[in-house]
Amino acid sequence: MSEGQQYTLQCEVRDVAPVKNLTVTFYRGQTALGEPKSSKREKDEPKPVSEVFTWNITSTKEDDGVQFWCEAKLELGAEGPQPPPVLEVSIPPDPIIIREENPLTLNCSSVGNPPPSYTWTPPSRITSPSNGSVFFINSITREDEGSYTCYVSNEKGSISVQFDVTVQANHLALIIGLVVAVVLLAVIVGVAVFISYHRYYKEGAYNLWDRSSDQRKGLEV
Known part of the structure; x- marks a missing residue:
């Protein structure tokens, strides 16, 4: 570098957006010399651009x-930096x-900027649906069947x-109910048979006793 000569300093910036928010400053040591303006600043380019500042x-x-x-x-x-607005939901x-x-x-979780809000429309008797990304029913019934819209x-x-x-349908509950009904029916039949047998046995004993008494009376006469 020769004294008294004019020189051009260059500063290359690559892939920057938005260029209107870019500031380039030249320094001599720790002293700022100036801030040249971008030739593309007025265009408000939304895409990344590259430029040489002098x-x-x-x-x-x-x-x-x-x-x-x-x-x-x-x-x-x-x-x-902020990501661009977006709204994506999984199918x-x-x-x-x-x-x-x-x-x-x-689960109706989504990716969004700004963060999205959620509204649910259930098909059944539910009057206070969830206002979050997850809809939950503790014990579902046949009345809850249908389309849920998020x-x-x-x-x-x-x-x-x-x-x-x-x-x-919950077949396990049906099977358990059927088994209980069969067991109950078996108990009822068993009790009925026992009562019938007991009654028959007692009537037979009475008839035998009455016949023996009649025979003894005939002998005494």
Whole structure:
């Protein structure tokens, strides 16, 4: 570097967006020289761009051994970088088959920015449905069968997800009830047989006693 000569400093910035929030500063040592403006700032480019910033200097003898450098800052506010608005919901399996008296859990979790809100519309007698991403029934009945709709919404929009629930009869309870009925019927039949046998035995004993008494009376005469 020769004293009195003019030089152009260059600072290349790659893949930056939005460029309107970009600030490039040239330094001589720890002293700021200036902040050149971006030629693309007015276009408000939403996509990442690359640009070469320049700054002209005239060298002096004081520049001997001094480091010239640049700094690039992307100002995104106090909250820092934010992802773009989005709303995504997983598609549930169709249909959902569950046995009666079992717990039912429906998950309508989604990915969203800003965080989404949830509204449920159940098909049955439930009057106070969940307002979160998970819908839960402790013990489902046949009356709870049908379509459950989850509405997910944020600033990006609204999405509805439908869960079709089929409730099957609890065969275990039916089998237990049938076994109890058979056992009860067997007990009733056993008691009836016992009573009939006991009655028949007593009547036979009385007849035998009466016949013996008549025979003794005949002998005495």
